[in-house]
Amino acid sequence: MAETKKYSGSRTQDFIPVKEIRDGIVVLEDGSLRAILLASAINIALKSPDEQQAVIMQFQGFLNSIEFPVEIAVQSRRYDIKPYLLTLERRIEQQEEELLRLQTREYIEFIKWFNDSVNVMSKKFYVVVPYTGSAFSKAPDQNIFQQLFLGSKKKNFQEESAKFEEQRSQLEQRVAIVKGGLSRFGVRSEQLNTEQAIEVFYNMFNPGESHRNIPQLGQ
Incomplete structure (x- = not known):
């Protein structure tokens, strides 16, 4: 293997x-x-x-x-025109008039052509x-007894949080x-x-x- x-x-x-x-x-x-x-x-x-x-x-x-x-x-x-084109595509599906659907398709093609011809930024x-x-x-190195009984990690976290807020x-x-x-x-x-x-x-x-x-x- x-x-x-x-x-x-x-x-x-x-x-x-x-x-x-x-x-x-x-x-x-x-x-x-x-x-x-x-x-x-x-x-x-x-x-x-x-x-x-x-x-x-x-x-x-x-x-x-x-x-x-x-x-x-x-x-x-x-400029990313994909969301705008998707919105227009949805409008075509909602249009009941054939003329409006045709005009919207032509408008979409014009937007694609314009975006390819000119760098729209x-x-x-x-x-x-x-x-x-x-x-x-950072907390200094501590032995196991300090970590268990003194709660140094919790204290260090509280001090760091207080300093961040300040x-x-x-x-x-x-x-x-x-x-x-x-x-x-x-x-x-x-x-x-x-x-x-x-x-x-x-x-x-x-x-x-x-x-x-x-x-x-x-x-």
């Missing part, structure tokens, strides 16, 4: 410095925290020169007002807010400052929850697959 060889190469997780995502907060391997905000976009080209200048000045004032670094990231993906804008506190400490409170204050600053020049933002944050990392490290949807602002 042939022996099964175990893969000894690097795993994908080895290249991702994320320890866990807890309550929408990304915990890195060094113990620092990150909050991810999904932000709306402004088409500044459609604004008047005075409005453009006002937005730029507000953005400059926002950057000068914060005392911590932030990261602005843009994630671009080819969807963009999502994120603002990453960091907080770097002291790393979560650091999360500091991070949430920064998030509130960033959201308030963005709103001054018309940019709406919402913090991603745990599931949505996981989707961001999934889409980032699986660019060849269909873009898994993250709800738009206000949904």
Whole structure:
């Protein structure tokens, strides 16, 4: 019977410095925290020169007002029209008028042709807010009697949870400052929850697959 060889190469997780995502907060391997905000976009080209200048000045004032670094990231993906086409296909089945069914089929073919001819891209804008506190400490090596009678593991878990809550409170204050600053020049933002944050990392490290949807602002 042939022996099964175990893969000894690097795993994908080895290249991702994320320890866990807890309550929408990304915990890195060094113990620092990150909050991810999904932000709306402004088409500044459609604004008047005075409005453009006002937005730029507000953005400059926002950057000068914060005392911590932030990261602005843009994630671009080819727009997935499959859900929209499926919706149109269902409407064809529900249509009773032959003319409307024919027009809907022609519209579907036009959408397919247009999507193949032009790279229709969807963009999502994120603002990453960091907080770097002291790393979560690990429990020191203890003998069997300490583990049985002193409850060291439970105590260490409680201390780690308390430290996380303290650091999360500091991070949430920064998030509130960033959201308030963005709103001054018309940019709406919402913090991603745990599931949505996981989707961001999934889409980032699986660019060849269909873009898994993250709800738009206000949904």
